[in-house]
Amino acid sequence: MPGMHEFKDGTELARALADFVGAALAARVTRDGMASLAVSGGRTPTRFFEELSTRDLPWEKIAVTLVDERWVRETSDRSNARLVREHLLKGKAAAAKFIALANDAPTPEDGLFAVNEALEELSWPLACVVLGMGDDGHTASFFPGGDHLEEALDPKGMLGLLPMRAPNAGEPRITLTLPVLLAADALALHIEGAAKLPVLEAALGEGAETEMPIRAVLRASRPLDIFWCP
Numbered sequence: 414m415p416g417m418h419e420f421k422d423g424t425e426l427a428r429a430l431a432d433f434v435g436a437a438l439a440a441r442v443t444r445d446g447m448a449s450l451a452v453s454g455g456r457t458p459t460r461f462f463e464e465l466s467t468r469d470l471p472w473e474k475i476a477v478t479l480v481d482e483r484w485v486r487e488t489s490d491r492s493n494a495r496l497v498r499e500h501l502l503k504g505k506a507a508a509a510k511f512i513a514l515a516n517d518a519p520t521p522e523d524g525l526f527a528v529n530e531a532l533e534e535l536s537w538p539l540a541c542v543v544l545g546m547g548d549d550g551h552t553a554s555f556f557p558g559g560d561h562l563e564e565a566l567d568p569k570g571m572l573g574l575l576p577m578r579a580p581n582a583g584e585p586r587i588t589l590t591l592p593v594l595l596a597a598d599a600l601a602l603h604i605e606g607a608a609k610l611p612v613l614e615a616a617l618g619e620g621a622e623t624e625m626p627i628r629a630v631l632r633a634s635r636p637l638d639i640f641w642c643p
């Protein structure tokens with residue numbers, strides 16, 4: 414059963430989640446001299462990114478990437494990389510290295526090889542992963558109806574990165590796969606808003622992982638900390 418942390422508002426949540434992430438990164442830098450963090454995009458993480466960017470961490474030894482990306486240019490307001498650059502990679506955190514999941518290739522399939530090469534710069538496994546959850550129960554770019562969904566959710570899958578196209582995904586996507594995310598030292602799920610509680614409750618109930626892919630994370634036999642506020 415995942416650990417549930419409830420907060421009165423987004424400010425309190427952001428502080429607690431930044432503590433959680435900071436502890437995981439600091440522990441890994443102490444052990445290995447470097448650490449990697451994978452964060453989500455979308456609307457939810459902005460306040461948390463702002464808070465984390467103020468933290469006293471050995472940022473020059475930390476690399477940041479995304480759990481998933483929309484295949485758009487960074488000038489697009491749909492770009493998860495743009496969100497990270499604008500709200501996380503500033504202040505103290507400006508010293509961190511950022512590895513983007515998208516490049517100039519026309520499609521994620523065309524760009525996959527180069528992204529995989531870029532990701533080799535990270536220290537693996539990831540020290541910390543922060544996931545989000547969409548209203549349809551997707552997490553990362555594990556969308557219901559996704560063309561590579563079963564491959565991405567395969568716990569024994571050999572690929573760490575996959576393209577993804579799905580009816581409700583908007584743009585073509587690229588995503589880290591489930592085994593890579595679950596291998597992280599620390600794993601958090603960040604959810605905000607009353608509307609997402611029933612989604613979480615439904616996901617915690619019975620049903621297929623392909624219908625609500627967040628279930629693959631909730632059902633994994635590893636610690637998961639859920640951070641929620643109204």
Ligand SMILES: O=C1O[C@H](COP(=O)(O)O)[C@@H](O)[C@H](O)[C@H]1O
Nearest residue numbers: 453454455456457545546547553
């Ligand atoms: O498209 C995406 O959506 C999810 C959830 O986003 P939110 O706007 O509901 O917070 C996000 O976790 C994912 O990284 C992103 O690509």
